[in-house]
Amino acid sequence: MQYRNIFLASMAVLALTATSCSTDDAPAELAVPTAYSFNRNATTSVDFSGQKSRLLMLDAMGEYIKVNATIGVNDTKLVAMYSNTGSPFSASDLNASGKQLFDKTASSTDYFSLNLGGGSSVEQQAVRNLFSATFVDAKNASQGATAAAGVAGLYLDVSTSGTSKRLFAANGLEPQQVLLKGMMGACFMDQIVNNYLSVNKLDAVTTKADNTNKVLVSGKNYTEMEHNWDEAYGYIYGADDLTTTPSTPVYKFWSSYINQVNADVDFNTVSADINLAFRKGRAAITANDYATRDAQINIIKTKIALIPAVRAVFYLQEGKGKLTVDGGAKAFHALSEAYGFIMSLRYTNKPGTNNPYFSKSEVDTMLASLTSGTNGLWDINTLPAKCDAISIQIATKFGFTVTQAATVN
Amino acid sequence: MKKVILFLGIAAMLFACSGESSSSNTDTFDRKGMLENWADNIIIPSFQNYQSKTSALATASATFTTTPTEANLTALRASWLEAYKAYQKVAAFEVGKAHDLMFRYYNNSFPVSVSDINANIAAGDNQLDLLTKFDEQGFPALDYLLFGVGNDTASILAKYTTDTNAAKYKSYLMAVSTRIKSFSDLIVADWTTGGYRTAYVLNNGTGVSSSTNKTINLFVQYYEYYLRSVKIGFPAGKFSATTRPSDVEAYYKNDISKELLEIGLQSSKDFFNGKHFNSTTTGLSLKAYLDYLNVVRSGESLSTTILSKYAEASTSIGVLNASFSQQIQTDNTKMLAAFDALQKNVVCFKIDMIPALNVVIDYQDNDGD
Numbered sequence: 094m095q096y097r098n099i100f101l102a103s104m105a106v107l108a109l110t111a112t113s114c115s116t117d118d119a120p121a122e123l124a125v126p127t128a129y130s131f132n133r134n135a136t137t138s139v140d141f142s143g144q145k146s147r148l149l150m151l152d153a154m155g156e157y158i159k160v161n162a163t164i165g166v167n168d169t170k171l172v173a174m175y176s177n178t179g180s181p182f183s184a185s186d187l188n189a190s191g192k193q194l195f196d197k198t199a200s201s202t203d204y205f206s207l208n209l210g211g212g213s214s215v216e217q218q219a220v221r222n223l224f225s226a227t228f229v230d231a232k233n234a235s236q237g238a239t240a241a242a243g244v245a246g247l248y249l250d251v252s253t254s255g256t257s258k259r260l261f262a263a264n265g266l267e268p269q270q271v272l273l274k275g276m277m278g279a280c281f282m283d284q285i286v287n288n289y290l291s292v293n294k295l296d297a298v299t300t301k302a303d304n305t306n307k308v309l310v311s312g313k314n315y316t317e318m319e320h321n322w323d324e325a326y327g328y329i330y331g332a333d334d335l336t337t338t339p340s341t342p343v344y345k346f347w348s349s350y351i352n353q354v355n356a357d358v359d360f361n362t363v364s365a366d367i368n369l370a371f372r373k374g375r376a377a378i379t380a381n382d383y384a385t386r387d388a389q390i391n392i393i394k395t396k397i398a399l400i401p402a403v404r405a406v407f408y409l410q411e412g413k414g415k416l417t418v419d420g421g422a423k424a425f426h427a428l429s430e431a432y433g434f435i436m437s438l439r440y441t442n443k444p445g446t447n448n449p450y451f452s453k454s455e456v457d458t459m460l461a462s463l464t465s466g467t468n469g470l471w472d473i474n475t476l477p478a479k480c481d482a483i484s485i486q487i488a489t490k491f492g493f494t495v496t497q498a499a500t501v502n
Numbered sequence: 503m504k505k506v507i508l509f510l511g512i513a514a515m516l517f518a519c520s521g522e523s524s525s526s527n528t529d530t531f532d533r534k535g536m537l538e539n540w541a542d543n544i545i546i547p548s549f550q551n552y553q554s555k556t557s558a559l560a561t562a563s564a565t566f567t568t569t570p571t572e573a574n575l576t577a578l579r580a581s582w583l584e585a586y587k588a589y590q591k592v593a594a595f596e597v598g599k600a601h602d603l604m605f606r607y608y609n610n611s612f613p614v615s616v617s618d619i620n621a622n623i624a625a626g627d628n629q630l631d632l633l634t635k636f637d638e639q640g641f642p643a644l645d646y647l648l649f650g651v652g653n654d655t656a657s658i659l660a661k662y663t664t665d666t667n668a669a670k671y672k673s674y675l676m677a678v679s680t681r682i683k684s685f686s687d688l689i690v691a692d693w694t695t696g697g698y699r700t701a702y703v704l705n706n707g708t709g710v711s712s713s714t715n716k717t718i719n720l721f722v723q724y725y726e727y728y729l730r731s732v733k734i735g736f737p738a739g740k741f742s743a744t745t746r747p748s749d750v751e752a753y754y755k756n757d758i759s760k761e762l763l764e765i766g767l768q769s770s771k772d773f774f775n776g777k778h779f780n781s782t783t784t785g786l787s788l789k790a791y792l793d794y795l796n797v798v799r800s801g802e803s804l805s806t807t808i809l810s811k812y813a814e815a816s817t818s819i820g821v822l823n824a825s826f827s828q829q830i831q832t833d834n835t836k837m838l839a840a841f842d843a844l845q846k847n848v849v850c851f852k853i854d855m856i857p858a859l860n861v862v863i864d865y866q867d868n869d870g871d
Contacts, residue, residue: 215838218740
């Protein structure tokens with residue numbers, strides 16, 4: 094049982110009454126640090142260890158499928174990793190973390206507790222089952238068969254001298270990519286924009302009051318609201334490692350894809366925009382400046398939604414360009430990435446709407462279209478038109494062109 | 503992660519209700535009158551009804567264990583069902599003696615541990631007052647003993663007649679029934695002759711330990727946890743990797759899980775309306791309190807919204823199979839839809855009603871990192 098320390102900040106209460114009446118005094122400039130570094134009493138107040146754990150868990154699941162592609166994937170092992178039961182990870186700190194991906198899949202406050210944005214328990218269970226199905230797909234594809242139309246199996250990309258081994262389900266989708274990209278949406282994106290950056294969570298009666306009065310979570314150096322913000326941050330940057338030796342920084346999941354989108358001149362501010370908004374919002378929370386915080390929430394929600402949109406179009410176009418190689422199989426990795434990023438679009442949150450940029454049914458229609466051919470992706474003659482139609486649909490919604498997304502220049 | 507939320511008067515004044523409803527500093531609502539209505543017209547009569555049904559259950563158990571015939575088994579099963587229905591009408595009121603006795607914990611923890619019950623019977627161990635034996639007694643244990651110890655009535659009856667352990671079966675059955683009755687006797691006695699009614703009504707302030715605060719917390723917790731999560735969410739796999747059809751209430755009788763939930767939901771709604779037990783008369787209530795404070799959400803009075811959400815929940819539950827385990831196996835999406843329909847009032851209660859009434863939530867909903 095926890096008790097909270099109370100630091101009755103009369104200053105904060107005074108500040109509140111001050112902000113509620115209009116004065117001519119310009120508010121003091123918010124001090125925003127150049128890195129995501131915040132201290133209280135000379136000790137860091139930032140903590141996103143739980144998010145880091147989940148990012149590394151998904152990473153480990155992807156790696157497990159990859160490593161065992163030719164020797165047999167055990168779906169039971171993946172189920173255990175998904176729910177973190179029975180010490181399934183090689184990293185003992187993950188096993189002992191008390192965290193798991195399963196119960197945070199499609200479980201945000203906004204979409205799956207308040208059931209805004211079309212969310213429901215039925216959807217939650219369906220998407221969790223979908224991920225579980227990718228484990229079985231990976232297992233079935235790893236039993237030694239060669240991938241072919243209607244046959245789950247292994248695809249060896251000869252152009253990479255066989256170093257690239259991909260498992261395809263019978264419909265040509267790569268279960269590993271559906272898992273990785275789909276989970277980036279159903280877990281990470283959902284938790285970021287529909288949970289930790291949701292005012293329904295951040296402004297829950299005691300959460301807001303406690304932050305204003307700087308009531309810290311028991312035994313911690315942060316308020317609940319500060320921590321919520323850190324958790325959103327952690328789902329993007331939590332598993333980055335900028336201190337590796339030799340000095341090749343590691344970026345994982347959304348952080349990595351933000352960089353990849355940012356590398357294109359057409360979107361070359363998105364990385365800085367998102368990062369600044371996180372730092373500014375965190376500073377605003379500490380300063381009880383909720384208007385500034387809310388402005389940053391809107392920036393983050395808008396910019397982060399762009400990432401799966403741009404990458405989905407990029408991969409659709411990349412896949413389309415490879416359909417002539419290996420009977421089309423060379424394209425399926427990219428198309429599977431696109432498939433997962435399209436899945437992610439369902440978990441975006443358009444500011445002011447309580448809804449994603451694309452509804453669940455719109456997303457489901459796009460996904461169904463991609464795999465609607467005989468034996469799914471293997472019906473390659475139908476794919477170019479489908480890839481273009483979906484690309485245009487996504488690009489139009491977000492106000493960029495297919496060409497802008499397709500070429501990183 | 504467990505949290506105790508401390509009541510910060512000034513903070514609550516600043517942040518409750520987002521300025522949409524009248525503030526509580528002019529709150530002169532007759533809380534004492536509401537507590538009197540709750541105690542005298544709802545809680546005490548509900549427990550007295552429950553007491554008479556558990557008394558009949560104990561009598562029927564005695565009759566059956568003395569004369570274990572099929573007719574007496576049938577009568578005992580009927581008594582059990584009547585008492586179980588009556589239980590649904592008091593389960594939200596775990597205050598006073600019921601709280602001290604851990605009433606719900608001992609009387610309705612399911613799924614039962616069949617292996618432990620069987621071990622108890624084999625050992626002749628009828629000691630049920632241990633904390634570890636919560637899932638070896640109460641209504642779920644009777645569910646197993648009367649409907650689950652054999653594949654049909656004849657084989658169930660045999661356990662109490664020709665089985666090597668027949669005497670132990672009868673003894674265990676009697677111990678479970680007697681304990682259920684004893685709880686109801688103690689609770690009714692405390693409310694009526696024990697002075698608890700007076701103490702309950704006098705404790706009419708607004709603090710965390712006030713009767714109003716405690717009862718409202720129990721009301722919301724019952725709705726959220728017992729109606730929504732326990733009766734639907736857990737068996738429907740809302741919180742697990744797979745569905746758990748055998749975790750429904752009254753699994754062995756099997757065809758009453760829906761009925762028990764509907765009674766609980768109706769009781770919750772009746773309490774919200776301040777409706778007297780077994781009467782159409784209504785008195786001071788949560789509804790009256792919200793209306794008095796003129797609490798409005800999205801242009802509609804909150805009490806109207808809450809009642810419409812009750813109706814939605816009823817409709818959603820209405821389409822379910824009488825047997826939830828059957829429903830889960832045939833079409834679990836309807837169970838999940840019912841969960842979501844119940845969830846709507848959880849939101850109204852916790853986000854709108856509780857702050858409007860200046861109540862502090864004192865139970866945990868786990869929301870880890």
